[in-house]
Amino acid sequence: MPPILVCFVEDSDLDFELGRMAIQLENPLTRILRAKSCQDGLKLMEDNDPQLMILDLNLPGCDGFRILKHIAQAIPDRLRRIVVFTTSSNPQDRTRALELGVSDFQTKSADPEEYLQTVRRMMSSSLS
Numbered sequence: 001m002p003p004i005l006v007c008f009v010e011d012s013d014l015d016f017e018l019g020r021m022a023i024q025l026e027n028p029l030t031r032i033l034r035a036k037s038c039q040d041g042l043k044l045m046e047d048n049d050p051q052l053m054i055l056d057l058n059l060p061g062c063d064g065f066r067i068l069k070h071i072a073q074a075i076p077d078r079l080r081r082i083v084v085f086t087t088s089s090n091p092q093d094r095t096r097a098l099e100l101g102v103s104d105f106q107t108k109s110a111d112p113e114e115y116l117q118t119v120r121r122m123m124s125s126s127l128s
Contacts, residue, residue, distance in 0.1 A: 007032075008020070009034075009035045009040075009067065015108065015115075018119070022117075036059075055085065058088065069100070072101060079100060079103075083105070083122045085108060086105075086106075089107050
């Protein structure tokens with residue numbers, strides 16, 4: 001697999017590290033950028049052209065839907081590169097995100113091994 005760019009918008013250090021590990025296992029040449037807030041996530045997506053963005057909905061000061069709405073207005077072609085990866089199991093959040101145009105919505109597992117497998121599957125399916 002060739003080198004790719006993945007942007008992670010995640011405030012949890014543990015969740016980011018697990019995600020980073022899973023991404024590197026899938027493709028060691030992946031360049032990974034991280035934002036911990038909505039404002040930084042918006043800037044990251046505007047300033048870069050990632051092949052994949054993994055977005056948590058529960059961020060400090062706002063929810064990830066703010067990012068999705070902004071991208072839908074400013075750079076809508078990038079919505080298909082976004083996977084929402086969150087602790088929310090609310091079906092309304094899932095429906096809302098998919099209606100905005102994201103490629104997938106995944107709920108985080110508390111089990112580290114399952115978490116790693118989910119991220120690896122997201123990488124595989126999003127970049128194939």
